[in-house]
Amino acid sequence: VQLQASGGGLVRTGGSLRLSCSASGFTLNSYAIGWFRQAPRNQREHVSCVESNDGTTSYRDGTTYYRDSVKGRFTISRDNAKNTVYLQMNSLKPEDTAVYYCATNRKCSDHEYDYRSWGQGTQVTVSS
Numbered sequence: 001v002q003l004q005a006s007g008g009g010l011v012r013t014g015g016s017l018r019l020s021c022s023a024s025g026f027t028l029n030s031y032a033i034g035w036f037r038q039a040p041r042n043q044r045e046h047v048s049c050v051e052s053n054d055g056t057t058s059y060r061d062g063t064t065y066y067r068d069s070v071k072g073r074f075t076i077s078r079d080n081a082k083n084t085v086y087l088q089m090n091s092l093k094p095e096d097t098a099v100y101y102c103a104t105n106r107k108c109s110d111h112e113y114d115y116r117s118w119g120q121g122t123q124v125t126v127s128s
Helices: none
Strands: 002-006 009-012 017-024 032-038 045-050 064-066 074-079 084-089 098-105 122-127
Touching: 002 098, 017 032, 017 098, 017 122, 032 074, 045 074, 045 084, 064 074, 084 098
Parallel strands: 009 122
Antiparallel strands: 002 017, 017 084, 032 045, 032 098, 045 064, 074 084, 098 122
């Protein structure tokens, strides 16, 4: 089971990036996928999560969640054919600068300790 986050980079304030979370050895839609970020000297914080949409239980309906500071700017989505989860980030701000991680969970949660497998992280830097 291996996750890989990619797509980070350096952008100016107001710019956009699309992060990808891909998997090898398992199907991403078997899990809820969360995105977290960690800025220097800060704790890791939850950014967004998407439930599985395989419909095997009532909550596995693809519902998405966002922290308040990114609502309206970030969009999480799945492409099951590509076994990838995306985080589209628009209107980026300097305070979005962090290393971004994706992780698996049985069900979406904003607590990092609920998540099992983690990708290696991708750096996002937003210049002012």
